[in-house]
Amino acid sequence: MSQIEKMSIMGIRSFGPEDRDRQIIQFQSPLTLILGPNGTGKTTVIECLKYITTGDQPPNSKGGAFVHDPKVAHETVVRAQVRLQLRDVAGKIMQVQRSMEATQKLKKVEVRTLDSVITRIGPDGQKVSANSKCLDFDREMVTALGVPKPVLDNVIFCHQEDSCWPLSEGKALKDKFDAIFASTRYVKVLDTIRKLKQEQDGNIKLYKEEIRYLKQHKEKAEQLERDLAELEAESAASKDSIAKIEEKLQPVRERLIEIGERYEEIFRLQTKVEKSKSEKEQMEKSIKDLQDNIENEFQGSTAELEKLLSEFADKVQERKDTLTQFERRKEGVTRELEKLNGEKSRLLVEVGKLEQEAETHDDNIRKRDADIRKLAAEFGFEGFDRGAITDERYKTFFDRVRHKLEAMSADVSKVKADFEEQERTLQHKMDAARDKKTQLEQTQHFKREQMDKNKREIREIRKKLSDMEASAGRLDHLEQELKSAERDLAVAETTVNLDELKREITQLDKERRQLDAQMNELNSEMSRLHLQSSTRTQLDMMKKEKTAKEDNIRRIKAKHEDSLIHLLGGIPGSNIRGRLEDYLGRQSDMTRKCSCEIQKAKNLLSQKEAEKNMLNKQVREKEDEVRALEERIFNVCGSQDFEEGFQTVQQKLSETQDQRGSLVGAEHFFKKYKRELEKHNPACPLCHREFEADQEVRELVLELATIRGTDLPNLKDRLQKVNEDIHKLRETVEEKSEDLSMKESDEAMAREMQPDIILMDRVQGELRELDKKIASQSALLAGGDSERTLQVVIDEKDDVQMKLDTVTRKLEHKRQKQSDHTDRVQALRASVNSLQAEKLKIDAELQQRTKLEERQAQLSSDNIEHDADIKAAQDQLRPLEEEMRQRKREKDDVTESKELAVEEGKAGMEDVRSKGNNIKSINHNIKLYIQSGKQERLEKSRERQQEIAGHQRKIETELEELSANINKLRKDVATQQIRERELSDNLQLRKKQQDVKRLERQIADLEEQLGGLDPRNLERERQKLRMKDDEYNKELNKASGRLLGFDDQIRTTKRELQSDMFRDATRKYRDKMIDLRTTELANGDLEKYYKAMDRAIMSYHAQKMAEINKIIRELWRNTYRGNDIDTIEIRSDDDESGGSLRTRRTYNYRVVMLKGDTALDMRGRCSAGQKVLACLLIRLALAETFCMNCGVFALDEPTTNLDRENIESLAHALVKIVETRRRQRNFQLVIITHDEDFVELLGRSNFAEQYIKVSKND
Secondary structure (H helix, E strand, O other), X not given: OEXXXXXXXXXXXXXXXXXXXXXXXXXXXXXEEEEOOOOOXXXXXXXXXXXXXXXXXXXXXXXXXXXXXXXXHOXXXXXEEEEEEEEOOOOOEEEEEEEEEEEEOOOOEEEEEOOOEEEEEOOOOOEEEEEOOOOOHHXXXXXHHOOOHHHHHHHHOOOHHHOOHHHOOHHHHHHHHHHHOOHHHHHHHHHXXXXXXXXXXXXXXXXXXXXXXXXXXXXXXXXXXXXXXXXXXXXXXXXXXXXXXXHHHHHHHHHHHHHHHHHHHHHHHHHHHHHHHHHHHHHHHHHHHHHHHOOOOOOOOHHHXXXXXXXXXXXXXXXXXXXXXXXXXXXXXXHHHHHHHHHHHHHHHHHHXXXXXXXXXXXXXHHHHHHHHHHHHHHOOOOOOOOOOOHHHHHHHHHHHHHHHHHHHHHHHHHHHHHHHHHHHHHHHHHHHHHHHHHHHHHHHHHHHHHHHHHHHHHHHHXXXXXXXXXXXXXXHHHHHHHHHHHHHHHHHHHOOHHHHHHHHHHHHHHHHHHHHXXXXXXHHHHHHHHOOHHHHHHHHHHHHHHHHHHHHHHHHHHOHHHHHHHHOOOOOOOHHHHHHHHHHHHHHHHHHHHHHHHHHHHHHHHHHHHHHHHHHHHHHHHXXXXXXXXHHHHHHOOOOHXXXXXXXXXXXXXXXXXXXXXXXXXXXXXXXXXXXXXXXOEOOOOOOEOOOHHHHHHHHHHHHHHHHHHHHHHHHHHHHHHHHHHHHHHHHHHHHHHHHHHHHHHHHHHHHHHHHHHHHHHHHHHHHHHHHHHHHHHHHOOOOOOOOHHHHHHHHHHHHHHHHHHHHHHHHHHHHHHHHHHHHHHHHHHHHHHHHHHHHHHHHHHOHHHHHHHHHHHHHHHHHHHHHHHHHHHHHHHHHHHHHHHHHHHHHHHHHHHHHHHHHHHHHXXXXXXXXXXXXXXXXXXXXXXXXXXHHHHHHHHHHHHHHHHHHHHHHHHHHHHHHHHHHHHHHHHHHHHHHHHHHHHHHHHHHHHHHHHHHHHHHHHHHHHOOOHHHHHXXXXXXXXXHHHHHXXXXXXXXXXHHHHHHHHHHHHHHHOOOOOOHHHHHHHHHHHHHHHHHHHHHHHHHHHHHHHHHHHHHHHHHXXXXXHHHHHHHHHOOOOOOOEEEEEEEEOOOOOOOOOOOOEEEEEEEEEOOEEEEOOOOOOHHHHHHHHHHHHHHHHHXXXXXXXEEEEEOOOOOOOHHHHHHHHHHHHHHHHHHOOOXXXXXXEEEOOHHHHHHHHOOOOOOOOEEOOOOO
């Protein structure tokens, strides 16, 4: 059994948030008494026990009310902590801790929960801790204490504000008891079982409906599989036929390919012949141009010419090498000169910079000396007014400055200390006056609060006395009403013979059950008769299915009516599928033939396109060559070409005809240009730029004329012819493509409708089978019979139903009469009890009148004394306030004077430091310049400038000599290159003559190869083979069309088999049957389990309620001293409609008080003391029943609203409980009260040797 040992509280409500404020409570066993006046935090103990065990904060504690207020603590953040040491149900020690943090925001207090910690202590004393991030803290506490959370909340640690929950309204009371009995979890289980059973019932209906359709799908899938096997056999036969045709077609195609390759060879040879002839013509033109350009044709052999060119080239190369050496030397000298110029510029910049820095250094020395003399004169330092400032004098100066600053700092500190001593003296006087003022204000505040409290109590007493005066006159009238109500109750009880009425109800109920059994038999017989009508139902379903299939056929025909008329010329009356497949075979042949023709035309078009691309490429190459030649001429002649120059000259010639004489003179003029071009150093007559060689210009002009005049026009003519052929072929391809598109469109239309036609054909077959089944079911329907007709059974059932209704009405009438009598008697008893309770209440109030009058007089006297104390304190406050204001003014004046003096001293010290730092900065720059050695660098740079100037003059003289030698060598090399070009033209002429002879031999060989291929015989053979190829292709297309039709049907059938409807139809049917059977079995088990659990819950509930009421009865009789109530008990009314799978059983709870045989609801009829006592005893009974593993029970102010007699009896009852349970291990009763008499009564026992006194400090 679990037990609590001690608890510490910090930062909760009035408990302070500091460690020194932490309070520790040691719980005793078997009885712990906590005594204290109101407001000291007794209830906080119960709240902390509930919070540490359940994690729930007290009622109405939102907004941080449970945590110590940060405003009271004068802190922004307040931390609260509750620690508890306990022993769990296994007797092991546990330490638990919960923490919170309250933060004062702008408008509200924000509370957050910090980590909670559980520490377990093992037998060896070792501690193992875990926080709330690692485990469910609330669940761990429930497990350790051995009781569920609702028992902790509502029984063990019930808050004072919730202590009267047993007399709360119906729904709230039911929720509390359901939680305590833990019936919520089991009711949820029953609800889950019931919902699952209902869901499974729905699933069974769905399974049965699905199985009916799945069986149809399974049969249909088996039929499709048989059709698929037949189609695959036919498809295999078609593939064999295609293979045989392709075997015959293979040699024909191979020979056609071979002939095609021969034709390609012929075309290739013809192309080579044409190309060779074109090259030969080009060579001959080039030879003629070379012969025209060569002035001195070489007469020796080719070997001699090559030797002469080789030697000539060596001479030219020797001169070029010499030229290269001079140019390299010139480049080296130039680079050296540039390097000297760069160094000269760099030195010029460097010297200027160093000279500037030297001037700055001199200025710094002068400024430093002047500043030192000025500051020395200002502070009276002697020895610095004349002479240079050396390092030793500089150091001496700053030593004196440092001493000066130390003296100034000492003066400031002394002034500050004097003023601070005056401030402390004044502050002590102010503190003494403030403490006295605070003490007087607190006295006033306390007295005022006490007066307000007394005034409120006086008002309440006056109200109670007024009510008592009114009640005294009501007492006589109340006794008369009570006697009258008792007479009415006696008359009502003798009006109806209840025993006779119960016998009549029992007899009528027996008749009703007999008639119910007879109705069940008739319903069973009607079910059997209904089964005979299942055949007719099946027949109706078949007829509906037939109608649906006929509608499907009509929809398909209507959908494809226009397409069938377009393709077949009309809608066939029968065998639409066969007609459509024949059309597809023919259309496929035509499409394939048209495709072959288009492909041939496209192949020829591709050849022409290739030829066109080749010609375009050649034209581009020639045009690129023309542009390259023009560019080369442009590079030689400048911005004008030869033709433009010629035209310009002609224009000038025309303009100056009168001056020059005649056109012959102009011709002579151009011959002169020609002769000038043949000189050793020719120049362009138009732009006067020199040529490197005259032969280069002549060759460029000749080659350009040949390309423009011959090659380009020939290529363009051939290109135009090829373009015309391509245009014609494209028109042919377009015409054929349009024809093919129409054929393919018709074929696609036919193939698109083919699945629907196949489906329609299959549906027609199914329709024939359905007609046979309808005829069979119609025959079966004619043979059925039964001994009793359905109408006879229905009539008999109506008679029995009429008798049953009559008996039911009589039974309900009798029961209603019994209920009305019971209600009337109950109402009269309630009225008598109410009047008796009111009478007892008035008697009790009248007994309290004298005490209330004495209390009123005492409170009035206390208020007079408090008012006098308040006025005396107010008289003492006025001089204290004036004294505090005077001291405050004096302190402020001293503080202001201190700050002014200190600020002046610091300003003087800062001025001295600033001037000294400026001098140190200048002296630092002087030292840096001396250490850098920049003066020596300035002198060396000036010497280097003079050296560079002399070396530069020598290099410039050498550079002029090298430039003269280079110009002379260049002229010699240019003269030798002209002669070399003429010899090179002679060598090129001889090579081209040899190439012409080689091309003549090559053309003769190609024409001989072309004659041996015999193109005419090849053409005749190709025509014959194409005829055979067409014949075989027709047969192949026909067979392929049939195969395509079979394949389409196979795909359609497979697609149907793979559809969601037929894929795995057999498996789905089998799985669904298994689901149906297993679900039916599981549903039976669920119903059995529901009933078993419901009976167990009923038994447990009845047993526990009996135990609770027995304990309550004993406690009430031992405690209550009145004679108006014999005992109280908890009634739980069972809902008779519950207990089945359709509805769940519920319990409605109420607390009743018994007097003799009369039971009245206690809610609203009992006094405040009776209410408190009843709720207290009910909680004790619940604790006895449900706290087997936890012996802890806490009572918070149990004597509230109880009179002295009942307080004494409650104390005796609690002592008796403690005495009974003290032998129980770990039993603990914690009682919190402000009533010292009650504590004394409990202390008379031997179980409480001491009690805990709770008080509140300032």
